[in-house]
Structures are given as structure tokens and as C-alpha cells.
Amino acid sequence: MDIEDVDAICRLKHRYFRLLDTKKFRDLGELFVDDATTAYDSGNLSQRGRAEIVAFLERSLGNAGIVTMHHGHHPEIGLTADGTAKGVWYLEDRVIIREADLVIAGTAFYTDEYVKNDGNWLIRHTGYDRIFEEHRRHSTGELRSFVSRFDT
Secondary structure, three states: OOHHHHHHHHHHHHHHHHHHHOOOHHHHHOOEEEEEEEEEOOOOEEEEOHHHHHHHHHHHHOOOOEEEEEEEEEEEEEEEEOOEEEEEEEEEEEEEEHHHOEEEEEEEEEEEEEEEEOOEEEEEEEEEEEEEEEEEEOOOOOEEEEEEOOOO
8 A cells, every 4th residue: 555645635625615615615626537426325315426526516515604524534435457446535514504493414435546647646436335324404403303223
């Protein structure tokens, strides 16, 4: 395993989270290969292609009244072949939607695929499966709902 490649992939994912939270969706799009795919929310929110991914993020999170925090922890990166890799990241996220008096918070596992293109690592696929998600009133902190992947 080449530590320089692993480090470059970690920096790529860190840029992904930073650009997502600063609403720089077009710059974020440059982190993907042209035909990249996503499977957010256990595949319920899936896109194909860089343009579709950027458009989805702009529609979903572009409103200035929506503030987000995405922290990726504990990367497990494995080089799978010359110029390809897979990664798993533990996500902690928080979304504040002031107009709806709503805070969405939770954890998930991102599963990514990466490809090295002209010496630079890019995302070929990204998506996450939730561990838990809670909805609270922003004004009071009152719990509205809580779901866990372990609920039966």
C-alpha cells in the first residue's frame, strides 16, 4: 500500500466535506469523474454523472437557510489495483434548516470508490448507509423523531 496515495485519498475526501459544507458545489463536482455515481441515504437518493450530482446538491443544500456540518472520521482506505481504491468513512453530520425549525443529526458509513486519473485521485462512487438519524426542533431541542438501522 502506497502511503502517499492513501494520504491523497484522505485529502480528497476532506475537500469533499469542506466544499459540501461551504456550498461550493461546482468545485465539489471537480472531485468526481465524469460518470461518477452516488447512493446517499442507503441508495434512496442516487445520481449518475457529475452534472446530476452537482445539480442534486445545489437543489438539496443550496438554500442559504440550510447550514450543514459533515465530519468524516476513521478512514479505511485500501488500494484495490493499480490506480483504483476503496474507502469506508464514518460520518457524523448535522443539518440545520431554520425555516423548518429543524435539526437533522446522525451517523452513517460512507463507502467510496476512487480512481487515479492523470496522477490525481477522483471519486468514482460515493454513498452512505445510516446508523441513526434524529430530528429535533432547532428552537427547543425537542426530539421529533429517531430512527436506527437496528430498529425492528
